[in-house]
Amino acid sequence: xxxxxxxxxxxxxxxxxxxxxxxxxxxxxxxxxxxxxxxxxxxxxxxxxxxxxxxxxxxxxxxxxxxxxxxxxxxxxxxxxxxxxxxxxxxxxxxxxxxxxxxxxxxxxxxxxxxxxxxxxxxxxxxxxxxxxxxxxxxxxxxxxxxxxxxxxxxxxxxxxxxxxxxxxxxxxxxxxxxxxxxxxxxxxxxxxxxxxxxxxxxxxxxxxxxxxxxxxxxxxxxxxxxxxxxxxxxxxxxxxxxxxxxxxxxxxxxxxxxxxxxxxxxxxxxxxxxxxxxxxxxxxxxxxxxxxxxxxxxxxxxxxxxxxxxxxxxxxxxxxxxxxxxxxxxxxxxxxxxxxxxxxxxxxxxxxxxxxxxxxxxxxxxxxxxxxxxxxx
Numbered sequence: 001x002x003x004x005x006x007x008x009x010x011x012x013x014x015x016x017x018x019x020x021x022x023x024x025x026x027x028x029x030x031x032x033x034x035x036x037x038x039x040x041x042x043x044x045x046x047x048x049x050x051x052x053x054x055x056x057x058x059x060x061x062x063x064x065x066x067x068x069x070x071x072x073x074x075x076x077x078x079x080x081x082x083x084x085x086x087x088x089x090x091x092x093x094x095x096x097x098x099x100x101x102x103x104x105x106x107x108x109x110x111x112x113x114x115x116x117x118x119x120x121x122x123x124x125x126x127x128x129x130x131x132x133x134x135x136x137x138x139x140x141x142x143x144x145x146x147x148x149x150x151x152x153x154x155x156x157x158x159x160x161x162x163x164x165x166x167x168x169x170x171x172x173x174x175x176x177x178x179x180x181x182x183x184x185x186x187x188x189x190x191x192x193x194x195x196x197x198x199x200x201x202x203x204x205x206x207x208x209x210x211x212x213x214x215x216x217x218x219x220x221x222x223x224x225x226x227x228x229x230x231x232x233x234x235x236x237x238x239x240x241x242x243x244x245x246x247x248x249x250x251x252x253x254x255x256x257x258x259x260x261x262x263x264x265x266x267x268x269x270x271x272x273x274x275x276x277x278x279x280x281x282x283x284x285x286x287x288x289x290x291x292x293x294x295x296x297x298x299x300x301x302x303x304x305x306x307x308x309x310x311x312x313x314x315x316x317x318x319x320x321x322x323x324x325x326x327x328x329x330x331x332x333x334x335x336x337x338x339x340x341x342x343x344x345x346x347x348x349x350x351x352x353x354x355x356x357x358x359x360x361x362x363x364x365x366x367x368x369x370x371x372x373x374x375x376x377x378x
Contacts, residue, residue, distance in 0.1 A: 111146040131177040148206030156205040167195040
């Protein structure tokens, strides 16, 4: 049956009980239990004042709550946590929730290891060839070791600035001005970065150099005009050298080809001359042997062969029935023959039967060269 039916009045079972009785009874029991834990005994009504009046109770309760909430540390993904135990480095915390002992036993210092830090400066440097250039450089770096970043050096950022300027001065000071102002700045910047990183590691700064650039290098404003003239002269020099190299690349191969052709011709002439000389020598040796066997016949044959060679190379004709007649055409110089003389007509190279046979002097040795042509005896 419902306790609140209409017409029968209210029959609330909780009507005679106070609404706060159960809550007060629960709190009383909790205080009694805590009182027994922290020095009290017996029920709360038997103790004077109860656990709520004990200051140590509330102090310990606050300490427990503080210990629970202070023993956890959340580290962001971009950060690393440096744990100090009584001020001394203990360990590093990785990203995520990490347990630690409550303060003042352990403390945590967070360091951002992904932030890119930058530094830019301008300096005037004396180069190796005693010229002054104005250098602009910038450095990008980040924290690589949180422990050394916090405790390795007193001021890591200031240390990096001074070390960067020193590295740039070292590299530029050992180079010439032309190398600094032309396209070699990238190589110089790479050398400066290596020197800077070695210095930072030696100083235990915990910093890592990611980029070191030298975007601008120029002479001071006081000598700008003279420098522009020097740049123009250097450009003219480079242009003339380029033209000379182009001309050389064209002429040198041709000269080498001509030299190779001349050497080949000389080698061929040499071999031909040697072969001809060897053939003449062998022919002469054979001729001497024939001359020793038949001197008269050999002399006659040599004479006839010689006359045939001479007459074949000159416009001189031997003709006639009763003797040797020498015709010297007046038009021979112009290459034509006089009327009645036809080169196609047969020409007798032998004397008639009643003519005396020309005999060379017996005293001449056929092995000796003939310096002059001897006239035949009639």
